[in-house]
Amino acid sequence: MQFGACRYIYNWALDYSRWEYQENKTTTFRKDWQALIPKLKEYLPWLAENGNAQSLQSELAHLESAFKRFYKKKAGFPKFKSKHGKQSLSVPQQFKLNLETNRLSITKLKDIKIVLSKDISGMNLRSVTITKTCTGKYFASILYETGQEAPTAPIPVKRRSLGIDLGLKDFAILSTGTKVSNPKFLERDQKRLRRLSQAFSRKKKDSKNRSKAKLKLALLHETISNRRSNFLHNLTHDLTCENKGAKTLCVETLNVKGMMKNHCLARSISSVSWGEFIRQLDYKCRWSGMNLLSCGKFDPTSKTCSHCKAKNDSLKLSDRAWMCSACGCQHDRDINAAKNIVDFAFSNLHGRGEASEVLYPELAGEIKPVEMKALVVAKAATKLLSVKQEVCLSL
Numbered sequence: 001m002q003f004g005a006c007r008y009i010y011n012w013a014l015d016y017s018r019w020e021y022q023e024n025k026t027t028t029f030r031k032d033w034q035a036l037i038p039k040l041k042e043y044l045p046w047l048a049e050n051g052n053a054q055s056l057q058s059e060l061a062h063l064e065s066a067f068k069r070f071y072k073k074k075a076g077f078p079k080f081k082s083k084h085g086k087q088s089l090s091v092p093q094q095f096k097l098n099l100e101t102n103r104l105s106i107t108k109l110k111d112i113k114i115v116l117s118k119d120i121s122g123m124n125l126r127s128v129t130i131t132k133t134c135t136g137k138y139f140a141s142i143l144y145e146t147g148q149e150a151p152t153a154p155i156p157v158k159r160r161s162l163g164i165d166l167g168l169k170d171f172a173i174l175s176t177g178t179k180v181s182n183p184k185f186l187e188r189d190q191k192r193l194r195r196l197s198q199a200f201s202r203k204k205k206d207s208k209n210r211s212k213a214k215l216k217l218a219l220l221h222e223t224i225s226n227r228r229s230n231f232l233h234n235l236t237h238d239l240t241c242e243n244k245g246a247k248t249l250c251v252e253t254l255n256v257k258g259m260m261k262n263h264c265l266a267r268s269i270s271s272v273s274w275g276e277f278i279r280q281l282d283y284k285c286r287w288s289g290m291n292l293l294s295c296g297k298f299d300p301t302s303k304t305c306s307h308c309k310a311k312n313d314s315l316k317l318s319d320r321a322w323m324c325s326a327c328g329c330q331h332d333r334d335i336n337a338a339k340n341i342v343d344f345a346f347s348n349l350h351g352r353g354e355a356s357e358v359l360y361p362e363l364a365g366e367i368k369p370v371e372m373k374a375l376v377v378a379k380a381a382t383k384l385l386s387v388k389q390e391v392c393l394s395l
């Protein structure tokens, strides 16, 4: 019921702001929606009964940030939440966690028995988000403060950097020459997936067999996505924790949207989840005091010789290995690209490349790091900003 109340509020506020805009050409904000909630509760007693006020408030906050992303042209127009599919609600306050009995109590909900995956005793708990998956599993993610300060990232130094080129055949190619092959989880189960979805669509609407088939299909999707996320977490963990020596990771800013236009590759690209990989790298780098740099979308990372910097314009996508005509160096296409990513990322960072504007988080507001051409993603950004000059001189 709580899920329903939260979903209702979200959809109601979205509908209301759409209506206001169409009828009166006015944009409504969170405070406008909030002001109407008491009236809404009068009309709909079930909402007052079931909805935790805090959770309803946070739904409005979510909608507001969805609108903000839309106005900044970073996302499409907010969509209505559906009753089917994944459900979630967040509880910013008004919850208690009893670690001895392993029970979570939330206002207007019964005590919930939980299984903790981590010891969080003594932590400063901030909020809880409860999710229900399509397969009917419930999860609670608890946000807490550890009380430790985020480690400071050192000044990026080229020889302690690792370039990562992302690809389809090999998932990641490191500038050290290591290749991580693409596990292709979706492709592996493609046949089963097709069979299950055919079986599902053949079943009569609203029948028991249809919901059974739906669950089966959802379970397979869940397995695939769990495998993928496990793979990504392991890989990003290895890159950020196990990489002794490397303190800076360099990645490419991928033009995923442009690549998706190629229909032959669209499925493989969406299944390979580079975006999620970079998102994980980003926060894990911050956790472990590392830098994440990125080179520009249009930097010729593949066509440039990493040894003498000569450009090979005749390089085709199918050429996996090539020889530089200027210096005679033999190159593996991807390893060469990974090496160049480091060079381009550093030249962008120091304003010598095409991206002369080096943006830092506190200057750039909420812009996602990978969207900027060169950016040090580190908690120590302010520190870096003040030593930036020094870096330029020493290189």
Ligand SMILES: [Zn+2]
Pocket: 305, 306, 307, 308, 309, 310, 324, 325, 326, 327, 328, 329
């Ligand atoms: Zn060369």
